[in-house]
Amino acid sequence: MNRQIVLNQRPTTIVDDSTTRVVEVPEPTCGPNQAVVKVAMLSIDPTIRTWMNDAPGYLPPIGIGEVIRSSGAGVVVSSRSARYQVGDVVFGMTNWQEWAVADDENRFSVVPTGLGLDLATVMNVLGVTGITAYFGLLDVGEFRPGDVVVVSGAAGATGSVVGQLAKARGAGKVVGIAGGPDKCAEVVEHYGFDDCLDYRESGLSSRLRSACPNGVDLYFDNVGGAVLDAALASIAMRGRVVLCGAISQYNESGHPRGIANTSMLIMRRASMRGFIVLDFLERYGEAQSALATMVRDGALVHREHLVHGLEHAPDALNLLFSGGNHGKTLVVVDDGVALA
Amino acid sequence: MNRQIVLNQRPTTIVDDSTTRVVEVPEPTCGPNQAVVKVAMLSIDPTIRTWMNDAPGYLPPIGIGEVIRSSGAGVVVSSRSARYQVGDVVFGMTNWQEWAVADDENRFSVVPTGLGLDLATVMNVLGVTGITAYFGLLDVGEFRPGDVVVVSGAAGATGSVVGQLAKARGAGKVVGIAGGPDKCAEVVEHYGFDDCLDYRESGLSSRLRSACPNGVDLYFDNVGGAVLDAALASIAMRGRVVLCGAISQYNESGHPRGIANTSMLIMRRASMRGFIVLDFLERYGEAQSALATMVRDGALVHREHLVHGLEHAPDALNLLFSGGNHGKTLVVVDDGVALA
Numbered sequence: 254m255n256r257q258i259v260l261n262q263r264p265t266t267i268v269d270d271s272t273t274r275v276v277e278v279p280e281p282t283c284g285p286n287q288a289v290v291k292v293a294m295l296s297i298d299p300t301i302r303t304w305m306n307d308a309p310g311y312l313p314p315i316g317i318g319e320v321i322r323s324s325g326a327g328v329v330v331s332s333r334s335a336r337y338q339v340g341d342v343v344f345g346m347t348n349w350q351e352w353a354v355a356d357d358e359n360r361f362s363v364v365p366t367g368l369g370l371d372l373a374t375v376m377n378v379l380g381v382t383g384i385t386a387y388f389g390l391l392d393v394g395e396f397r398p399g400d401v402v403v404v405s406g407a408a409g410a411t412g413s414v415v416g417q418l419a420k421a422r423g424a425g426k427v428v429g430i431a432g433g434p435d436k437c438a439e440v441v442e443h444y445g446f447d448d449c450l451d452y453r454e455s456g457l458s459s460r461l462r463s464a465c466p467n468g469v470d471l472y473f474d475n476v477g478g479a480v481l482d483a484a485l486a487s488i489a490m491r492g493r494v495v496l497c498g499a500i501s502q503y504n505e506s507g508h509p510r511g512i513a514n515t516s517m518l519i520m521r522r523a524s525m526r527g528f529i530v531l532d533f534l535e536r537y538g539e540a541q542s543a544l545a546t547m548v549r550d551g552a553l554v555h556r557e558h559l560v561h562g563l564e565h566a567p568d569a570l571n572l573l574f575s576g577g578n579h580g581k582t583l584v585v586v587d588d589g590v591a592l593a
Numbered sequence: 594m595n596r597q598i599v600l601n602q603r604p605t606t607i608v609d610d611s612t613t614r615v616v617e618v619p620e621p622t623c624g625p626n627q628a629v630v631k632v633a634m635l636s637i638d639p640t641i642r643t644w645m646n647d648a649p650g651y652l653p654p655i656g657i658g659e660v661i662r663s664s665g666a667g668v669v670v671s672s673r674s675a676r677y678q679v680g681d682v683v684f685g686m687t688n689w690q691e692w693a694v695a696d697d698e699n700r701f702s703v704v705p706t707g708l709g710l711d712l713a714t715v716m717n718v719l720g721v722t723g724i725t726a727y728f729g730l731l732d733v734g735e736f737r738p739g740d741v742v743v744v745s746g747a748a749g750a751t752g753s754v755v756g757q758l759a760k761a762r763g764a765g766k767v768v769g770i771a772g773g774p775d776k777c778a779e780v781v782e783h784y785g786f787d788d789c790l791d792y793r794e795s796g797l798s799s800r801l802r803s804a805c806p807n808g809v810d811l812y813f814d815n816v817g818g819a820v821l822d823a824a825l826a827s828i829a830m831r832g833r834v835v836l837c838g839a840i841s842q843y844n845e846s847g848h849p850r851g852i853a854n855t856s857m858l859i860m861r862r863a864s865m866r867g868f869i870v871l872d873f874l875e876r877y878g879e880a881q882s883a884l885a886t887m888v889r890d891g892a893l894v895h896r897e898h899l900v901h902g903l904e905h906a907p908d909a910l911n912l913l914f915s916g917g918n919h920g921k922t923l924v925v926v927d928d929g930v931a932l933a
Contacts (some may be wrong), residue, residue: 311860334643496859511851516817517838519867522649527859 257320257350258566264305266504267574268567272305273321273349275564281354288355290327291591292347296376297560297569297582298324302503311529319360319567321349326376328366328590329355337363342372342590344380348564351586362537368545372590373557377410378548379541385497385530387415387540392424392473393528394495395497398423401438401465403484405429405452406475406500409477409573410438410555413471414445417553420445422580428464430457431478432576439579452476455534458483468492468521476501478510485514492519494525504574556580560589595620597660597690604645606844607914608907612645613661614691615904621694628677628703630667630685630693633930636716637900637909637922638664642843651869657664661689661906664702666716668930669695677703682712682930684720689906691926702877712930713897717750717921718888719881725870726754726835727880731762733868734811734835738763740804742803743824745770746815747789748842748896749913750921754884755813756786760900761793768804770797770820772916783894792816798823808832808861816841816852825854834858834865844914861892896920901928 254277261437263273265399283289290408304315304322315322325347329337337343337355345361355361377383389411390396402419406412407429416427429449431441440449450460461469461483468489474481477499488494502509518525533540547553558578560569565587594617601614623629644662645657655662667685669677677683678697685692685701687693695701701756704715717723729751730736742759747769748753756767769789770782780789801809801823814821818838828834842849858865875881887893898918900909903926912918 263844309860481855494857498859499856502856509853509856511852511853512855513823513849515821515836515852515855515865516842516849516867518865519836519838519869520649522866522872524866525855525858526862526864526866527856527861528857532862584907 254278254511255350256563257348258499258563259318259320259513260305260307260315262317263307264488264504266528267571268302268305280352283331283333284335284356286356288332288334288361290343290347290353290355290361291330291349291590292325292327292353292586293588294327294372294376295323295347295349295563295566295584295586296380297566298381299500299503299573300500301570302574303447311531312323318425320429322564323347323349325380325586326372327353327587333590337361342366345375348396350565351563369549370416372546373559373581373583374548374555376583377552377557378414378544378555380581381530382581383414383544384533384537384540386411386418387544388533388536389473389495389497389528390415390471392533393526394473394493396422396424396471399425400470401426401428401467401489402471402473403428403465403469404473405473405480405484406498407431407440407446407449408579409475411497412473412475413440413555413580414553416440416446417444418547421547421552425470426465428461443556445554448502452480458486460508461487471495473497474499478502482512482514485512485517488517488521488523490521490523492521492523496525496527499572547559558582559585565574594618595690595692596903598687598903599658599660600609600645600655602657603647604844607911608642608645613741613907620692623671623673624696626676626696627676628669628672628694628695630669630683630687631667631670631930632687632691632926633924633928634667634712635663635665635689635714635906635924636720636722637906637913637924638721638842639838639843639913641910645796647770651871663687663689663906664721665693665926666712667693667927668810669730677701682851683760684716689903693905708884710885710888712901713921713923714888714895716753716923717897718884718893718895720921721870722750723881723884724873724877724880725883726751726758728870728873728876729835729837730758730811733866734813734833736764736811739765740810741766741768741807741829742811742813743768743801743809743814744813745768745792745820745824746838747771747786748776748919751837752813752815753780754833754893755786756780756913757784758887761784761887761892764914765810766805770800771861776916782894785894788835792820798826799829811835813837814832814839815932818842822854823851825857828857828861828863830861830863832861832863834863836865836867840914842904851908898922899925901925
């Protein structure tokens with residue numbers, strides 16, 4: 254059988270017991286030009302929460318009764334497609350289930366062997382979170398050496414890579430923003446940022462101004478809301494704001510918190526630009542190659558937060574919003590699958 | 594004597610009788626490398642209101658007791674500078690007074706004669722409002738033929754030029770946003786926009802969606818606040834928002850209205866960029882030449898709203914916010930000065 258987690262009803266705040274339910278359907282069979290994938294690991298990303306809302310987005314909402322959309326990795330157990338060989342470890346939209354089907358429409362990429370990295374590391378640094386950090390900083394943010402860079406969600410899977418990459422490429426200063434003293438200590442001590450500010454304490458705007466007295470050249474925003482507003486107040490002349498996500502808003506129902514400081518974009522001739530990593534799909538290899546080299550050289554440290562058991566995927570998703578995770582959150586569906 | 598209007602106390606909402614006062618000081622004398630300018634006309638721009646606040650901006654606030662900062666035009670009546678000849682009509686920071694001094698620090702540009710345009714037209718279309726429209730649309734907004742363009746403050750001096758320029762350069766559709774049925778009629782019938790929406794009526798977001806069913810490629814924002822939010826909700830994939838001004842917010846004290854739809858920039862991979870026309874100072878000639886040609890060819894219509902008397906400058910400024918003006922608001926200080 255194939256256990257699946259489907260959307261039961263749309264959440265209004267955090268995901269709870271009524272949001273999803275577990276169903277069992279027959280294991281998929283392998284049709285022409287298809288491959289059947291035994292799912293090993295799910296990538297738990299904040300964007301999944303946005304797909305649960307009945308709201309316009311960059312992908313359609315997940316339908317009631319549909320399997321929760323998610324990327325993940327697994328191993329090919331049968332194939333009638335020239336794209337996939339039995340035994341290949343593949344990455345793609347597995348969704349929250351034990352068995353997935355890869356075909357021409359739902360394409361998976363074959364994870365190269367011989368990287369010297371385990372599957373969790375590959376799913377973190379070489380997965381969408383790492384790739385998002387790479388293109389968001391370098392392409393969307395037009396990072397330049399000497400830039401004063403501020404990153405929110407700095408202890409998170411994307412934020413931690415943004416900061417380390419900026420340091421490695423010659424940033425003038427890298428300041429993180431994270432929730433709570435433990436996370437802030439982790440950002441400085443483990444990920445090597447120059448400083449980290451706790452957004453849960455009061456006076457973020459003035460603390461940011463003190464940390465970046467000449468302004469913020471590049472602000473990489475993972476959270477939106479009040480933190481984005483504080484960063485706008487300190488934006489430097491011709492500064493750039495990269496909108497990657499707005500995790501502070503995803504569990505809010507009703508009207509989102511307004512951003513009051515947009516007129517700073519006028520005063521400082523600054524820009525704010527949103528992006529979705531899927532737009533860089535054809536250049537993923539470039540990012541993965543650069544990031545894999547950094548990991549092997551010890552220039553990029555990373556943490557994975559493993560949650561065991563498909564049925565715990567909804568709780569794992571909530572960890573992203575409560576801050577209960579440390580590093581990239583992954584759900585282990587089948588721990589018998591490993592990269593060679 | 595030199596009559597001046599100085600800042601008496603900072604306004605909290607609109608400018609009123611307590612905001613400014615008239616003072617008389619001796620006429621300036623002409624020092625070395627200086628020229629004395631008899632002021633003929635003041636350019637009344639929304640940005641003047643922002644300089645009255647004790648808040649960070651692209652220029653320092655006007656000090657209490659200082660003459661209200663303003664651009665304007667006049668004629669050189671005495672000169673000890675090689676830059677200016679007696680009789681030259683010049684444009685620069687005259688401030689709100691009858692006599693101004695041009696020197697190496699406060700430089701004026703000499704208005705070329707032989708344009709075949711009167712002074713009011715030059716101060717409108719070839720002044721900062723027209724130049725702002727030109728660079729905001731073409732450079733900051735990266736206008737492309739075929740773009741669906743939306744302009745707020747569409748009946749205003751900048752907005753009306755933005756729309757006509759977009760039409761002339763091959764926009765797919767040009768939609769204005771203005772206040773009240775008269776202004777909206779003027780935008781379509783006089784300035785030749787394809788459509789104009791009244792922001793004072795309810796449901797602006799849905800009316801904008803109907804007017805631009807495939808989304809807004811380029812939104813030129815002069816007003817900020819709720820109108821900016823509505824435009825963001827309709828932004829097209831890879832759309833561009835040009836932040837030129839936020840006139841709806843300038844008379845508001847306290848916290849400005851928050852923009853709720855910034856996450857649309859992520860969904861639509863869109864960007865929002867602020868600018869100040871002063872950044873294009875060295876390219877003003879390019880804009881003025883293009884705009885003067887359009888006026889002479891009848892491709893650019895324009896209106897000036899003349900207010901007579903220096904002492905009425907504060908009331909003239911309030912017209913910009915009440916919507917009581919039609920076209921570029923100018924204060925005639927001395928109607929004896931004319932372009933040859």
